[in-house]
Amino acid sequence: MDYIDIGExxxxxxxxxxxxxxDKPIKNVERLISVALDIGINLFDHADIYGGGSxxxxxxxxxxxxxxxxxxxxxxxxxxxxxxxxxxxxDHIVESVEGSLTRLNTDRIDILLLHRPDTLMRxxxxxxxxxxxxxxxxxxxxxxSNFSARQIEFLQAxxxxxxxxxxxxxxxxxxxxxxSGINVxxxxxxxxxxxxxxxxxxxxxxxxxxxxxxxEFTEDSGYVYCGAFTAEPARSRYFALNFRLQGLAEKxxxxxxxxxxxxxxxxxxxxxxxxxxxxxxxxxAYKGCCDVKLxxxxxxxxxxxxxxxxx
Ligand SMILES: NC(=O)c1ccc[n+]([C@@H]2O[C@H](COP(=O)([O-])OP(=O)(O)OC[C@H]3O[C@@H](n4cnc5c(N)ncnc54)[C@H](OP(=O)(O)O)[C@@H]3O)[C@@H](O)[C@H]2O)c1
Numbered sequence: 001m002d003y004i005d006i007g008e009x010x011x012x013x014x015x016x017x018x019x020x021x022x023d024k025p026i027k028n029v030e031r032l033i034s035v036a037l038d039i040g041i042n043l044f045d046h047a048d049i050y051g052g053g054s055x056x057x058x059x060x061x062x063x064x065x066x067x068x069x070x071x072x073x074x075x076x077x078x079x080x081x082x083x084x085x086x087x088x089x090x091d092h093i094v095e096s097v098e099g100s101l102t103r104l105n106t107d108r109i110d111i112l113l114l115h116r117p118d119t120l121m122r123x124x125x126x127x128x129x130x131x132x133x134x135x136x137x138x139x140x141x142x143x144x145s146n147f148s149a150r151q152i153e154f155l156q157a158x159x160x161x162x163x164x165x166x167x168x169x170x171x172x173x174x175x176x177x178x179x180s181g182i183n184v185x186x187x188x189x190x191x192x193x194x195x196x197x198x199x200x201x202x203x204x205x206x207x208x209x210x211x212x213x214x215x216e217f218t219e220d221s222g223y224v225y226c227g228a229f230t231a232e233p234a235r236s237r238y239f240a241l242n243f244r245l246q247g248l249a250e251k252x253x254x255x256x257x258x259x260x261x262x263x264x265x266x267x268x269x270x271x272x273x274x275x276x277x278x279x280x281x282x283x284x285a286y287k288g289c290c291d292v293k294l295x296x297x298x299x300x301x302x303x304x305x306x307x308x309x310x311x
């Protein structure tokens with residue numbers, strides 16, 4: 001596993017997303033966390049709203065039953081989405097963190113992200129909340145998610161802490177933050193994509209990717225598939241991509257899933273990939289991702305095989 005620093009915190013380049021862990025029995029989640037730690041993952045991504053708080057709660061139960069695990073983990077959580085609206089007021093941010101600390105059975109959040117930009121955000125309120133959380137030792141590092149370059153710039157100019165992270169959706173099949181910079185034929189799918197990569201690279205903001213393996217489509221029968229593009233029925237639909245991933249997997253002695261993550265990690269923006277699997281056997285497929293060193297040519301082959309055309 002490779003690691004990068006978020007501020008003073010050493011974090012694995014592959015992270016485990018905990019958005020669906022409350023769907024599983026606690027024994028399975030314990031096994032999932034154990035496998036994650038075994039393969040070198042130390043960054044675990046949460047949010048106050050995942051499972052209505054139950055994802056943090058089940059994770060907190062595991063920490064309570066095995067307190068020595070806590071120091072092997074970097075816990076990241078998010079706040080700011082409330083039922084049907086956003087709330088980045090000072091009171092809400094602080095209350096949300098207090099709730100996460102209680103559910104997670106911990107005295108500190110390692111990294112706190114604002115989950116989505118709020119058009120009504122008042123940066124002086126965010127500054128007040130961040131100052132208090134930092135002073136009280138409740139949060140060690142701060143960041144955002146789904147923010148455009150302009151929104152990060154705006155917030156950063158008005159707070160005292162550095163914003164270290166921006167978490168965004170990115171995968172070979174869904175990549176507006178890349179397309180917007182290089183592919184003039186593609187329509188702009190995501191309004192915050194333009195110039196974001198370059199902003200983050202210039203300003204030392206680490207991009208974390210979510211939806212890294214995810215795709216979504218509706219069959220003629222009305223069946224809605226939402227899962228990895230490397231698994232059926234998506235595998236057949238993304239035939240060219242999976243054919244390419246399989247070929248590179250054979251070349252590198254890895255799995256196609258590890259090659260898909262290597263595609264994220266190869267980008268010189270030095271990103272981190274978040275994986276949202278809930279199954280330890282699926283998680284093991286990513287084990288060798290940092291050992292796959294793609295060439296630039298292979299990177300573009302994967303990009304194009306996912307349906308993105310270039311001249
Ligand atoms: N900041 C935000 O706005 C935001 C939004 C969404 C998510 N997130 C974070 O990002 C994390 C990951 O997002 P995501 O859920 O979209 O994750 P993802 O890893 O891209 O997709 C997860 C889906 O793919 C399946 N999957 C993953 N690996 C597989 C494998 N090897 N074989 C077969 N199926 C596989 C999973 O099913 P199984 O569980 O059966 O493996 C699940 O259905 C979340 O947990 C959350 O922490 C953040």
